Structure formats: structure tokens, C-alpha cells
Amino acid sequence: MNSYGTLFKISTFGESHGPAIGVIIDGCPAGLTIDEVFIQSELSRRKPGQSKITTQRKEDDTFKILSGVFEGQSTGAPIALVIENQDQRSKDYSHIQNTFRPSHADYTYETKYGVRDYRGGGRSSARETAARVAAGAIAKLLLKKSGIDINGFVSQVGDLKSPPYTQLDLSKTEDNIVRCPDSATAAKMIALIDQVRLDRDTIGGVVTCVIKNSPVGLGEPVFDKLHAELGKAMLSINAVKGFEYGSGFAGVALRGSQHNDEFVNEGGRIRTKTNYSGGIQGGISNGEDIYFNVAFKPVATIMQDQQSVDKEGNETTVSGKGRHDPCVVPRAVPIVEAMAALVLADFLLRSKVSQI
Amino acid sequence: MNSYGTLFKISTFGESHGPAIGVIIDGCPAGLTIDEVFIQSELSRRKPGQSKITTQRKEDDTFKILSGVFEGQSTGAPIALVIENQDQRSKDYSHIQNTFRPSHADYTYETKYGVRDYRGGGRSSARETAARVAAGAIAKLLLKKSGIDINGFVSQVGDLKSPPYTQLDLSKTEDNIVRCPDSATAAKMIALIDQVRLDRDTIGGVVTCVIKNSPVGLGEPVFDKLHAELGKAMLSINAVKGFEYGSGFAGVALRGSQHNDEFVNEGGRIRTKTNYSGGIQGGISNGEDIYFNVAFKPVATIMQDQQSVDKEGNETTVSGKGRHDPCVVPRAVPIVEAMAALVLADFLLRSKVSQI
């Protein structure tokens, strides 16, 4: 239920305003050097308060490893990692104790469970994704051993779109606060988000992710296709509304004769001339770049009054309070990367048993 | 690996040109009346050769239940269901024994497994989806007990799009061979597919699915969100390239103040004024219509010569042979519905243990 993965498996726990959040990573092979500085750097890419276009909440998101690492190496035992909660202004949330915020999980949780930790959204808070980023950092360390490289970036905010990834220098993603490697588009995106923030409103965006140097053979046929798991992983991130890989929704309008990726022998290595397949054929990686888009809706918390109902069904008004992101995608980049890393790490291990 | 679901769980088996395909359904509660006529009618919606715009292969897709049903009722034991393969023209495939068809799974399977049943794509063939449709029919029988109703239809072929579902009469989906409930759009879609077929080419499309009368509370927080499972289920169908629910990719451009679904009390029932959420909030159904789009690429098998390589890496040409669909979406409608039914049935059972 709160776990993801088959062989490289994570289980997260924790609420926004409880004592701590955390994750157990079960199935990390023994002998991996656990670089804590790297894990912290990934958490810092996700943390609130990192720039003017993110929420101004301050959370350091420092973590502590409780198990599974001995003298700097993974031992094969489960790695438990905890992040204590700080700066919890629980009183900010007393106004929603009995009221359901529009397009939040308040109403569905209340109905499903009959009890609800309303403080900051409780379990439904995006704070949970910090645990994923920490676990994803360890997955990245494992993938690096195989040369696999994961690159997320912001490709759209509102109507503003970056050029396709093949025309971008992905090493520039961290050069600006919106995490779009095209500096001209980035400047416009930042201006747009800033305007939205001043309007006490929010806006959506798209994160694109490109996985380079994947070996051939990751992914399982039928239900656990590589792109099906990537899709599930991305759709499990808060605020995600859509997933497409390779040609995606635009590929619908093409003809097979345009869309098929013909094979060529490129200096002894089998390659495809085009890559509408997005690096995945029949659910299994073919060695080309794996790329996909993840659509995020505008953040549901806005600094405006909205119509709602309370637990008794009385119509009421919810006022926006607290400190929230006007646009989620800049901070979503490391989350998308983390989930992609978890999917790939799992399939990398699963691929060890495909043949006798 | 070849299983889907947690409590209502299916495991499929079988290759395109082996003796049979089939499925085990494990976890169907006891006491469900198994309507075999209904199962057959669902299989017939998917079967090849049903109209001029589908493949002309003839497969009756008659099934046999081997277990789990006694005197017309499910017993709680696994329901095994087998469909024998017929009309197997395996010789049609000898040309691809050593050659990889572009945008098919030939190359990735060969590399992953070192051995490949090349006849008709073997395990990677869309024939496997017949087993899903049969299992999905049983899931639908279970859902009907709770009033849940699943409606798929073709909303796009190439560039041709139907109006939004809220403007359509979904009871008309089966009135035409392309399964678009808007007759004017349907006529254009049929003409387009017919033209593509004459061009010895293929084209993509979109299937939209609308789930009505879902109770509040289906879906699990965090990783197994309702839309995340729906996404995985749809992306696991052959040729699918994208999934979006509710506002989807278009929602990216909206502002939170436009996109949020405000709550109202409608005669004692809590409803939302709009439904950008697609019936799902925080990963859990809220009682509104659940709706989503599934993008299908143009079928990879075209009746044209294409460049490729063989197992030894020699460049060669693959010629289109056999009898294939010019557009997959008309036959994909029951597959999308079946996977949706499997997801919903699973969550319906899982929801029984949310509260003490």
C-alpha cells in the first residue's frame, strides 16, 4: 500500500505535521557505497524555501540513517532513513479541521477512513515525497554503477514550453531556479510564476525526464512494462495528471510509416534511426534514450476564498492560508528523477534473472 | 510479472501461435454469478475480423472455464479460463525469425531472453489482451453488483476528435464500427481508417473511458493511487503511449483558481461544481465521474518495406505481411474497459478493509 518496487522496494511513512517522515529501502544489494552528501544534495533540490518562486516554508530536511549501512556500505539489510519534521505551524490548519479544501484529499480521506489528520494534509501532503527523494538518491547511486544517468527538467509552465530535449544542454538544468535548461524560456517561466504568485494563484507545468545509457533489456513484458511502471510511479506523485513517453499523445496523429523506428547497424551496435518509441519497445528498454513527460496540475492551495462544505455538509468558505508553492514543477524535478531511479533500479535487479 | 492486481488478481499466459492463451483470476469473491454469455460478448467486441476496418484474421475466441465456477457461481477458488488458438498461419512469420521488425518487441525480447518465439510476436502479441478482456468481463460482473458502470469509446483517430464526453450519448458507442458515439465524427473516422488501410499504412487514436457511479473511497494513498493504477493498467496495453485523467495535459495551462473543483451540497450529497479532478482527489475516488484518455500509437505492422537489421547485425529489409489492423482503437475499447474494470474491482475489494 505504502510500498513501491519488487526487488528494490521502498516503504514510506509519515505525515506532514507528525514527528517525522521516513522510508525503508529493502532490497538494496550489499556493497554499495552510501554517499550521504549526495543524498543530502538531492533532498536540498526538493526542499521548500530554496528560491523566490517556491514556498517560503523553511525545512532543512536533514536525514538520519538508522540501519542497513555499516562503515559506509550497504549491508543488504533494510536501510531506514528518517527526516524529522520542523517548522510545523499546525495552527495554520485548524480552519480545515472540519472543512474540505477544494481539489485536496480532505474529503476523500475523511470518507474513506472516518478519521483524518488534517494538519497540513497529513499523509496526503507532498512532504511525503522527501522520503522518495532520499530513497531515489540511493537508487541513483546504484544506477551510476551501471552508467545509467537520469535527467529531469522543467519543459513547460502554463503555456510556456521549452524546445525538445534533443535541442537542449541538459547539464544547464540547475543553472536557474525554475530548472529549465533553456535560459530564455526559463526567464519567461520565472516571470510567469512570479506573476501568478502575486495574483495569489497557482499554475501547472510539465517535467520532462531523459534517461541515458540504459542497457537493453530493462522492463518486463505484459503488465510490468517499463513505461507502465514509469507511468504508475509518476502518476503516484502529488498533483500529476498525465504521463506520456516517446511520441506520446502527439504520436496519435502520425502514420505507422512515419512513426516506426527503423533499425540500423551503427558501428556494430544496433540502433534506431528515430526514437518515437522513447527507448522502449514491447515494454523493454532498447538502449536508446528513454524520455517521458509528466503533467502537473496547478497547486490546489491558493490564497483566495473558495466555496466548500464542512463535515456536516454545510456550505462554507475556505480561505487560503499558509505558505505554498505558486507552481510545483521546479521542486518536482528531483521527485520525478527519484521515482524514475527507483523504477530503473528495480528493473535492473529484476533483469539479473531473465536468463539462466 | 505476468500478474496484475492485489486482491482481485489476474495472471495471463500464452503466445500468439501456441496451443492456447488464458488467464487465472485469483481472488474473485465466492457467490458471484458467472454469466458466460456476457463474457463471450465482451470477447467478441475485441475479436479480429469483426468489421472492414479491423484485421481480417478470423478468430472465434471461444473460451472454456476450467475451474473456480460450480453450478454457475464463483466458489472463491481461482477461475482458470482458456482460449484455444486457431487460424495460426505461422508460416507468415518465418521471414522475421532472424529479423527485427521496427517498433516491435522482436529486438528487445531477443536481447533480454536470448530465445524468442517469433511467430506472431509470441508473448508480445496483442492476442494476450483477449485473456484480459475475459477476466475484465468477470470484474465487470462484480462491479455491476455495486452499480459501477464502465464506458469506453473512441474519441480520436489521427487528427479527428469527438466532442467531450459530457456532450455525448455514451449508449451509442456500439452503434458504429469505430465505436465513437458521435455519428458524424464516427463516419469521418471510418473513412480515414479505410484510406489509411488502402495506403497500406496505419494510424493512431485515443480511447476515452468514463466510469460512472463509483463509490467514494476507491484507491489507496501514496503509491497505489486510483489514477496511478489506472495509468499503469492502460500503459500495459500494447501500443499505448500516454495516459491522462481529468484535466490531464491541458490542465497544465490553467490556474488553480480555474482548476479547483469547489464543493457543494447537492440535495444532501457532497458534490463538486466542476470535475477537473476526473473523479479522483488524493488518489481516491470522490464519487464524481472518473474519466481518462489513453493514447495509442499507429500499429507498427505496415504493409510496406522497412529498413532493419537481422540477428547478426546485417542490415536488411522487412516486408509487411499478414493481416493486421490499420488502426487499433476500435478493438481497443473493450480492452481499456477490461483493464479499468480490473483496477476498480481490485480497489473495491481493498476498500473493505480501510476501517475497523
Added chain:
Amino acid sequence: MNSYGTLFKISTFGESHGPAIGVIIDGCPAGLTIDEVFIQSELSRRKPGQSKITTQRKEDDTFKILSGVFEGQSTGAPIALVIENQDQRSKDYSHIQNTFRPSHADYTYETKYGVRDYRGGGRSSARETAARVAAGAIAKLLLKKSGIDINGFVSQVGDLKSPPYTQLDLSKTEDNIVRCPDSATAAKMIALIDQVRLDRDTIGGVVTCVIKNSPVGLGEPVFDKLHAELGKAMLSINAVKGFEYGSGFAGVALRGSQHNDEFVNEGGRIRTKTNYSGGIQGGISNGEDIYFNVAFKPVATIMQDQQSVDKEGNETTVSGKGRHDPCVVPRAVPIVEAMAALVLADFLLRSKVSQI
């Protein structure tokens, strides 16, 4: 529910008197030569009617592979294997349609499911174990590649016990119909079973299993210890009442100074001087012989009248009918071996991902 295993996973289906029973093996690595003659020979060791001390029901238990094997080799796709039911004398069972046989599953199934396929016990019949034996045969083929050898034999019938396995020549197990490699004990066991049969009664027994040449490292810490999975696998076999490995229940009375297995260096290989541990330390194989005992109760079906109640709670009498085993252990030997093979095959695959 009806599945066993993590990476080498089986799912069985079928009732005693339905059309067929069968199994899907999901996760068998590609490239394994599937020796159908061997599979049949294993099924024949389990089949009814093989000697005077087993049931006289005749079932050939011939199987058919429906998928997952191409040109004699596993392809990595699920292997579906079906055994049609024959010689079904369903009328033998009309007397238990409304009555619960003592120490059978009739009452618990009826209460749990509200519906029951009473013919021959339906899903609760030991006929289901034929599917396990077939799957176990494929597991054995995989294990043979690693040199692992599984040897079951009958070590006890009633009060008659064979000497410890270390004093036996296990190659002689198939030399007699009771499958005890000690010919003197075997003769007594056969005489005892024959007498019990004439008494229209049944008797219990013990199957001992010895696994030789296991590599070090099979089994997972904590919950999935090698002996815990072996225990579950054995206890899942019909009529099993107990499981012990290594010193087992007798080890309770020893002192640590007697029981501990001291390590020695035997020509460069780390060995233990004794093997009270049964080849497993901390849940993981240590390279010594793995051995365990499995206790089977006397078969519940006896040819005598017994007191019982019917579905309405009326007290009544159940008469023994049909053709049944007076003692189950001779035919249980291949079942115990099959389950052991499935456990080992699963852990063998799982061990591939212990280290980076």
C-alpha cells in the same frame, strides 16, 4: 492466494472433479531445456493407482504445456501446464453434498465461501498437488544446472521408523513401493499399511527430505528464512501437521555445548563438524546438507461410518466411500520434493541480487 514464490512463482488452479487442473510457472528464466519426459516421470511418482498400498483410482496425469516453451526451451514467458481430469466418479460424492466429512475441509469451506464444490473435495482435494509436482519438476531442472539435488523418502509409518538418513543409501528410495530406502523397514511399513487398509482405516507417516550440494547463501534474513519458507511450503501440503529441520524437536533437550556446529577448514572449504543446524544458519544455507522432516496425519477418509452433522446442523452419519489411500506418505514423497525444489529455485534466483 493460490500462488507460491517470489521470483520463481507458481499459481495453481483446478478442482478434483472439474475439467482440468493446472499451473502457471511465472519467472522461470529463459534458456532452460524443458525435459517433458522428466516432468511426466515425476507426475507418475505421485499418481494414484501405482501400487497396492495406494488408492486404486486410475489417473494417468498426462500433461500438456500451453505456453512459455519454444522449441524445447523456456522463453521467459509464463509456462502454463494443464492436466485434464479423468475417471471422475462424481456420483461417489453425492452423499456429502449436504454433509461435512470429519477432519475434511467441507465445513470450513462451506462457512467461509457459502458455496462449495463438494465433488471429491473440490479445490481442497490433494489432486491439486499434481500441479505442484509438475511445476516442481521444472524447478528441479533449474536446480540441476547448479548441481542441487533433492532426495525425499519415507522415514516413518505409524510407529515404524527408518534409521537416520546419514546411515541410508538414498539412491534406493525408489526400490520399493513405500519409498523407504531401508529395505528391512520398508517391508514392515508395507505390511503395516496393508493391514491398515484391510482394517478399512488409515495411518500417518513422516517424509524426510535431504537437499545436497546447496550453495552457501540461499535464504533471506528475518521473515523469509530458508527453513521458514520450507516450513510453509511443506505445511501447505494436504494432511501435513508438523515440520522440523536439523535437530528439530529433539534438539530442545540438548545443551548449546552439544548442539553447536563447530567450524573446521576441510581442505580449504569451510565446513561444520556436526550438522544439528540442518544446513541452515540464520535462515541462510551454509553449504552442508539441508534436511527436514514432514509429519503427515492419517488420511481423513476412512471406510467406516462416522458421526457428523449436515448443513442444517442435523446430526447424521457419514459412510466411507470411494477409493482412497490407506497411508499418504509413499505418494507424498514427490510432493515434498517438488515443494522443496520450488523453494530452492526461488531462493536461487533471489540470491542473484544480494550483492552489487
Added chain:
Amino acid sequence: MNSYGTLFKISTFGESHGPAIGVIIDGCPAGLTIDEVFIQSELSRRKPGQSKITTQRKEDDTFKILSGVFEGQSTGAPIALVIENQDQRSKDYSHIQNTFRPSHADYTYETKYGVRDYRGGGRSSARETAARVAAGAIAKLLLKKSGIDINGFVSQVGDLKSPPYTQLDLSKTEDNIVRCPDSATAAKMIALIDQVRLDRDTIGGVVTCVIKNSPVGLGEPVFDKLHAELGKAMLSINAVKGFEYGSGFAGVALRGSQHNDEFVNEGGRIRTKTNYSGGIQGGISNGEDIYFNVAFKPVATIMQDQQSVDKEGNETTVSGKGRHDPCVVPRAVPIVEAMAALVLADFLLRSKVSQI
């Protein structure tokens, strides 16, 4: 891997001498009152240093709940529970950094993982069972809602056996430090353990567990039989060598006519006259007492010199050090109960979906 259960699922983490151990409970239904005093009392029954016949190590085993509980009630979110390690005398273990203790997991872990946290056995330490006891306490709270009552006690130490449970008053188990409800036997057991301790040796024992007031219908057919899961759960506890339920190994010598449990109608309720079945028929509870025995070997750590080898294969001597239990069964009683509670809670939830 480090998880147990299907719907009521626990995942444990932590090493003997790391910062903390703990557990995530995923799947506890919402609305359960979490009685922290009860959880602590269960932990205290397991903790070291509680009497003269247990290890003199002092560990308070106080716990902290990090998530999943709000205002004293479970919320349906994962319950994370952490116990910090104290009194870690890691230096006690430097002598085994490179040497393998006989009948411990040192050698198998070293070989399987290539790296080993040797301090106190690391992950293989029985300290891990504290996490199980905490989780089991929550399972007990859930079971109490259904009236299910779990009673473990010490029935054997060395050769000393208590009378059968039906002749005992199980409410007296906690009346003495060995946890045997028969005071005469208890006194002898305590004397024996004390003598063994003075001999710098250890001895084995048996814990018997009796589950009262189970509803009919817990357990799943075929692989997940109630006793198969109980067996796995018990065998996963450190030092366990055997499991039997109902008549167990002794039942082997009986005839079917003796062993079968005939049905009677007892005031409108269907009962059995005898209970050789141990409350389980066909893998499913029948409403009678569920009872089983769990065999524990003598603790491997003894205060004597033993022959061994080091990592390089050199023969050497291991000296007993530290503070250890001369007999594990008194402290094992709450562990056996906890695992039984986890099994029952899981099946109780699973039983909710047996029928439509």
C-alpha cells in the same frame, strides 16, 4: 524480504548495535484505538534483564510512534514505530569481527553479502524481534475487537514438560519467571535453567500457543493455509527448529479412526468432539481452539571456548563473551504470541473479501 503479511503488513528494520530498530505497520484499518501502555507492557515481557534466568543486559525498549496515529487512533496510514538502541557494548564483539561463531549467522551473512555488521549479530540479532512484539501488540488490539485471544506459554525446557494445555489454567502464565502456568513444572524449569547458566551453557525449550475464540473461516486454501502461515511465522523467529499444530508429530502414529474429529451439534453450534485438527481443517479455522508447539534450540552463544575458523579460513577459537540468555523460551513467549497475532490479524482482514 523484511516484510511479513498481505493486508496487515509489517516491515522491520534495524541492527542490534545501530542507532535504532523499528517497524512499519501498513494496513492497520483506521479507527483502532492505539493503547500505548499495552504496547509497552508487551515489550517489557520480551525485554532483557527481566529476571535471573534471562540475560542481564539492560534495555528499556521504550518506543516512539512516528506516524499513522492521530489523537490516539489509527488513521489508515502506515504506523512507524522506533525503539532506540541503548547499552550497546559494541566492544564486546570485536573478537568476532573476523571470526565466525558456531551456529550463528556470521558465516552465512559474510558469504551471502560480502560485508557484515558483526556487532551483536547485526541484523541477525534477536533484538529484531522487539519490533515484531510492538507490531504484534497492535495486531492484538485489532483481534481483541473480534474477541480473539492469544495465549502463549512455556511447555518444555530441556526434558521437562508441562501437562497438556487443556489441563492448565493459562491465566497463570505470568505468575512465574519461566512463564509456565503449571507452578510445579515451572519451579523445576527455573532450577534447570539456573543450573545450565552456572554451567556456562544453554538449553532449548518449547513454547505452546493457544488461540481461543477464533471465528470460522480464517486462512486461505492451498498455499496460504492458516497453519502454513503460522508455521512460517514461527520458524522465522530466531532459534526455532520446528513447528507442529494439533496432533502434530505424535498424530503420525494414530489411525484415521482415532484421529478424525467427528462433528456434533452443541446447542445449535457446530463443534467437533475432539480437536486433533488443532482448530484448522483444510487450512481454515473451524472455530475450535487453535494450538501449536514451537521448538527452540539451545541458544548458540555459550560461555565456553569453541573451535571455529576466521574469514581467511584459519582455524581458531571463539570464546563466549557478553551477557546472554541461558534459555530463550521465557522471553520467546511474547514473540510467539506477537507473530501469531500478526498472522491472525492478516487473515481476519483477508476474510472480509471471501464472499460478495
